[in-house]
Amino acid sequence: MPERIPKLDKDIKDKLEKVGIEMDKEKRSAIFLQVDQNVETSSSFASGVEMIGIKQALGKYDWLHDYYWKVVSKDKDQYTKEVDVEDVNGYFIRSLPGTKVDFPVEACLYLKSPKKQKVHNIIIAEENSELNIISGCASHPGLTTGMHLGISEFYVKKNAKLSFTMIHNWETNIEVRPRSAAIVEDGGIYISNYIIMNPVKIVQSYPTVHLNGDNSTAIMSSIIVAMDNSIVDTGSRVIIKGKGSSAEILSRAISKGGTIYSRGDIVGDSPDAKGHLECMGMMLSEQGSIIAIPELEAKHPNVDLSHEAAIGKIAEEEIFYLMSRGFTRDEATAAIVRGFLDIEIKGLPIALKKKIDEAINLVERELI
Amino acid sequence: MLRVVNLGAEVEGTPILNHVNLYIKEGQTYVLFGPNGNGKTSLLMTLIGNPSFKITYGRIIFKGQDINDLSTDQRVKMGMGISFQYPPKVSGLKLIDMLFNCAKQSGTDPSKIYEYAQMLNMEKFLNRSLNVGFSGGEVKRSEVLQLLTLNPDLVLFDEPDSGVDLDNIAIIGSAVGDLLDRKKNKDDRKKSGLIITHQGHILDYVDADYGLILYKGMVACVGDPYDMLDEISKKGYEGCVEKCLKGFQNSIKT
Numbered sequence: 001m002p003e004r005i006p007k008l009d010k011d012i013k014d015k016l017e018k019v020g021i022e023m024d025k026e027k028r029s030a031i032f033l034q035v036d037q038n039v040e041t042s043s044s045f046a047s048g049v050e051m052i053g054i055k056q057a058l059g060k061y062d063w064l065h066d067y068y069w070k071v072v073s074k075d076k077d078q079y080t081k082e083v084d085v086e087d088v089n090g091y092f093i094r095s096l097p098g099t100k101v102d103f104p105v106e107a108c109l110y111l112k113s114p115k116k117q118k119v120h121n122i123i124i125a126e127e128n129s130e131l132n133i134i135s136g137c138a139s140h141p142g143l144t145t146g147m148h149l150g151i152s153e154f155y156v157k158k159n160a161k162l163s164f165t166m167i168h169n170w171e172t173n174i175e176v177r178p179r180s181a182a183i184v185e186d187g188g189i190y191i192s193n194y195i196i197m198n199p200v201k202i203v204q205s206y207p208t209v210h211l212n213g214d215n216s217t218a219i220m221s222s223i224i225v226a227m228d229n230s231i232v233d234t235g236s237r238v239i240i241k242g243k244g245s246s247a248e249i250l251s252r253a254i255s256k257g258g259t260i261y262s263r264g265d266i267v268g269d270s271p272d273a274k275g276h277l278e279c280m281g282m283m284l285s286e287q288g289s290i291i292a293i294p295e296l297e298a299k300h301p302n303v304d305l306s307h308e309a310a311i312g313k314i315a316e317e318e319i320f321y322l323m324s325r326g327f328t329r330d331e332a333t334a335a336i337v338r339g340f341l342d343i344e345i346k347g348l349p350i351a352l353k354k355k356i357d358e359a360i361n362l363v364e365r366e367l368i
Numbered sequence: 369m370l371r372v373v374n375l376g377a378e379v380e381g382t383p384i385l386n387h388v389n390l391y392i393k394e395g396q397t398y399v400l401f402g403p404n405g406n407g408k409t410s411l412l413m414t415l416i417g418n419p420s421f422k423i424t425y426g427r428i429i430f431k432g433q434d435i436n437d438l439s440t441d442q443r444v445k446m447g448m449g450i451s452f453q454y455p456p457k458v459s460g461l462k463l464i465d466m467l468f469n470c471a472k473q474s475g476t477d478p479s480k481i482y483e484y485a486q487m488l489n490m491e492k493f494l495n496r497s498l499n500v501g502f503s504g505g506e507v508k509r510s511e512v513l514q515l516l517t518l519n520p521d522l523v524l525f526d527e528p529d530s531g532v533d534l535d536n537i538a539i540i541g542s543a544v545g546d547l548l549d550r551k552k553n554k555d556d557r558k559k560s561g562l563i564i565t566h567q568g569h570i571l572d573y574v575d576a577d578y579g580l581i582l583y584k585g586m587v588a589c590v591g592d593p594y595d596m597l598d599e600i601s602k603k604g605y606e607g608c609v610e611k612c613l614k615g616f617q618n619s620i621k622t
Contacts, residue, residue, distance in 0.1 A: 315456065316419075317456045318456050318458050320418055320419065320440060321452070321455055321456050321458065322458070322461075322466075323439065323440040323441040323444070324416055324440050324441075324444060324449075324450050324452075325444065325466060325469060325470055325473070325514060325518060326441055326444045326445055326469065326470065326473035326518065327441060327469065328441050329439070329441070332441075335458075335461055335465075336458060336460075336461065338460065338461075339458055339459055339460025339461035339497070340459065340460055341460065342460035
């Protein structure tokens with residue numbers, strides 16, 4: 001961790017380092033760190049990217065109130081209501097029109113005290129811009145109880161491209177209930193990647209993307225590993241309204257004793273909507289379960305929606321095949337599990353691809 | 369190189385190999401003929417140690433060592449290799465990563481991988497998931513490419529030429545020839561092979577030393593592979609086996 005954030009406790013720094021939070025300005029275009037309700041750091045190193053705390057942003061821009069609680073409803077459920085409070089904090093990230101920044105933005109939300117962390121984020125990719133965000137969420141080692149409630153509202157303007165990669169690193173006692181939604185305008189592309197591989201008490205979220213614009217695209221991928229006693233209930237919903245728009249939802253779920261609900265829903269509400277949903281699950285333990293719940297809804301005769309779902313144990317035939325090339329049984333199992341988790345995510349910058357690989361490396365040993 | 373002594377094997381309690389005897393010396397290549405469902409693939413699977421194939425009696429001796437109790441990877445580390453007729457798809461595992469692993473096993477210089485890939489016209493597939501979306505010919509070329517990189521001493525081929533067009537057979541045939549030292553002088557050949565084929569197309573490129581017919585789980589005939597192929601095409605397997613087995617009819621129980 002660079003000297004830029006010197007006032008952090010050593011154990012927080014250690015944890016952030018362990019989970020791979022990168023705050024080096026040589027590698028990131030902007031950084032943000034919030035511990036509990038306090039913004040510890042927020043700065044941008046690239047001219048096309050704005051990164052400030054949400055409170056500061058709401059004071060700075062009157063127009064931002066039009067984006068606040070717009071795509072996520074305040075009254076959605078008890079958890080959204082809980083976030084509608086004075087001391088809420090979070091980040092405001094915006095890429096200016098026509099800008100394209102090479103390095104990703106890093107935003108980290110850290111839960112230190114055993115209270116509820118309440119977060120409200122707004123992300124805007126202005127017209128013709130490209131913005132790549134890594135959001136790492138982590139909790140303090142040994143935290144015995146805690147809850148993270150996060151509202152995230154994404155706006156992808158005309159012909160903009162926004163990729164949002166969220167990597168969760170919680171502990172066994174933490175309850176996590178994010179509420180996210182996005183609006184994508186004409187020609188916009190929204191790519192979301194969600195990765196959780198460490199133990200957690202419960203994660204429950206069901207982000208919704210509204211493809212309102214014509215020729216807009218959403219690609220939603222999740223990589224989920226549920227360890228003993230963890231409950232991960234997550235998925236993505238895409239509502240296709242624009243002409244010529246398409247959605248893809250991909251998930252890979254591994255249960256090593258935990259329970260996974262892998263959800264997905266594509267609503268084809270434009271005459272030529274296209275969508276594909278894929279849920280693949282692998283059971284690596286006698287305990288736990290994986291429940292795949294894919295849903296498709298067509299509202300016009302010419303929509304083209306499909307889904308495939310398969311859950312099983314690791315294929316003995318594949319293990320034997322790899323052993324016939326000299327892999328030991330354990331090496332073969334590891335290679336197959338790793339391959340299973342490796343979703344080809346189109347349009348993802350190399351730095352983010354690397355980040356996902358690192359996250360997989362970190363848990364590989366525990367899986368086998 | 370390989371000595372199979374009175375080998376019997378079964379799958380889920382059903383016998384599939386009966387009293388098989390086979391002796392392949394260093395530098396020799398055998399061709400394995402036989403009707404479908406008569407044990408050819410089962411023999412290869414038993415030799416390489418597929419856990420579904422259980423040895424019920426007899427012994428497999430490889431390089432002078434009894435390998436009955438060795439796992440597949442241990443046999444491969446000793447120098448066995450196999451190309452499958454229908455290998456599984458392994459999504460997410462790239463061909464190039466499999467090849468790097470093969471090179472590590474055999475001590476092959478990794479730069480050779482690209483040379484072999486070019487030879488087999490597989491460069492475009494290196495970053496693709498293993499066998500996912502590969503055509504029949506591509507699967508066979510990928511198998512042979514992996515074997516070239518693994519560089520085994522005894523190579524087992526399960527129908528490297530079936531479902532493959534003529535251009536591809538030439539490419540595969542040439543690589544199989546390399547793998548089995550067939551382009552070297554007879555005395556300089558170190559590699560041994562066992563090739564399953566139906567049509568025998570591969571024999572246009574690989575001059576095998578002997579042919580075998582596996583019939584009802586037993587070795588029914590041994591002889592010149594080209595004569596044998598000729599006989600089979602004229603008389604069919606039944607006729608060929610009948611001719612071979614004259615004199616020891618009692619050994620076949622139908």
